[in-house]
Amino acid sequence: MAPMVGTLSFFRDAEWLSAARARAVMLVLAVMLPLLAIVWIAMSSGGIDPAGHPIGTDYLSFWTAARFAASGDPQAAYDIAAHHGAQIAQAGLDPGYAAFFYPPAFLLALLPFGLVGYFPSLILWLAGTFAAYWRTIRAWAGGWDGSLLALIAYPAVLLNAGQGQNGFLTAALFGGGALLVERRPWLGGALLGALIIKPHLALVIPFALLFRGAWKSIAAAAISAATISLASLLLFGAETWQGFFGGSALARETLESGLVDPAKMQSLFAALRLWGAPLEIAYALQLLLFAAVVAALALVARSGAGNRAQGAAMAAGALVSTPFLLDYDLTLAAVPLSWLFLEARRTGFLPWEKLALGAAFILPLLSRSLAMNFGLPVAPLVLAVLFLLVVRRARSEHRHAAVDVDGLTRDVAALAAR
Known part of the structure; x- marks a missing residue:
């Protein structure tokens, strides 16, 4: 029995994951990852990397x-046909088609970056x-x-930069919107509404x-969402929005038929499809998970948790x-991790937090x-x-705050009695 208890404690308390060791791992990664990027770019020729893709990969689509x-x-x-042809013309070869499934609202954000050449645009975008x-x-x-x-x-961070993505x-x-909801609610809401550029991340x-x-x-x-969408409609015309909606069938097929390898994705839906689950089962379980997340967020709000706690739970x-x-979308995980x-x-640290923090931090490198x-x-x-760990801490935050206030009140009363 003792070895089992010891094994459980090894993972639950993770005493071995000290601050010094965590910092050492971060130092190694902070040197290794940028160095790998530099070597990869140095091995590239004519803007094409060793794997035969243009530097910036997905940014070519943008x-x-x-x-x-x-x-x-x-x-x-x-x-x-036109979009693929333009990518081939820029790359000087056929890198494979990188579709543009984003709404014209995102095209509005990208517009200034189309005024300069590809590599200056990529640098400006990432910076x-x-x-x-x-x-x-x-x-x-x-x-x-x-x-x-x-x-x-x-x-x-490296994954998003390497793919020229929008993470x-x-x-x-x-993260900015969630942080400002309480102190500057109009600005916070406006930032969250701007996620109309990638609506499936804002469900x-x-x-x-x-x-x-x-x-x-x-x-x-x-x-915010309506204004950005209306601006894109006025600037780009109804035909552009029609093109976006017309491409929604291909976007859905990309998800459902594995046109993007499910192994490259990070969701429950993709994991179930990777394991051969029928489409209906994968959708049903993903929907159940979504409902469970919404219910948990309701409990967090009801608990009286603070703005940061609720924002972290929303992001997670x-x-x-x-x-x-x-994997490049995991840039958002830095909010609940922080x-x-x-x-x-x-x-x-509460039980399992050290292990979860370490696993989530290293996840994009291995997943x-x-x-x-x-x-x-x-x-x-x-x-x-x-x-779940963010929800646990968020729900307990109000109780801890109440205990602290009660304790302070007792201390003040005791001093007054003297």
Whole structure:
């Protein structure tokens, strides 16, 4: 019995995962990951990496779409033949088609980046969105002096940068909006509403705000989403929106038929499809999980948890809820990771927190490889555990605050009696 107890404690308390060891791992990753990126770029030739893809990979889809918009032909972004042809022309070879399934609202955000050449545009895109991301995560980390090291070491940062994706932007909008809901509700809601550029990442937001009674933020989010969409409609025309809706069938087929390998995705839906589950079962279980997340967010709101706690739970829940989630989207996990770590430093680690923090931090580095090479999609489990631990801490936050206030009241009363 004793060995079993010892094994459980090894994982539950993770005393071996000391601050010094965690910092050593981060230092190794902070050096190794950028060095690998530099070597990979140095091995590239003519803008094509050793794997035969253009540097920036997915950004080629964004840039060609932005180029169409800047030249007055935005609907071509949703014309597969035209869009693919433009990618081939830029790359000088056929890198394989990278579709543009995003709504014209995202095309509106990309428009300025289509005014310059591909590589200057890629650099501006990554630098600008990373700056917003860094500022957001630093705020969530409470100005912790190790936050920059942790962010450089966080593998999702390199994955997003390497693929030229929008994970920095969406995490900045989500994290910044969640942080501001209480103090500046109109601005916070407006940032959350801007996630209309990637709506499947925002599925839980309306429920979380509704449970909190954050009516100003709800109104601001609705106005923001509507304004951005209307602006894109006026600027790009109805034909562009028709092209977007016309491509929705291909987007759905991409998810359901494995046009994007399920092993590359991080959701429960993808894990079930990887294991051969029927489509209906995968959808049903993903929907049940979504309902469970919404219910948990209602409990967090009802518990009276603070703004940061509820924002962290909302971000963690967003990662668990959507069926379409790729590893670069794990940039958003830095929000609940930062909050959970900050609270653990303040009050001490609760059971399983050290292990969950370590596993979620390293997840983007390993999840795709484990799924593709060994059929082990670990991301849904790790993200679900992270969500549950955030919910546990968030729900207990109000009780701890009440105990602290009661204790302070007793101390004041005792001093007065003297």
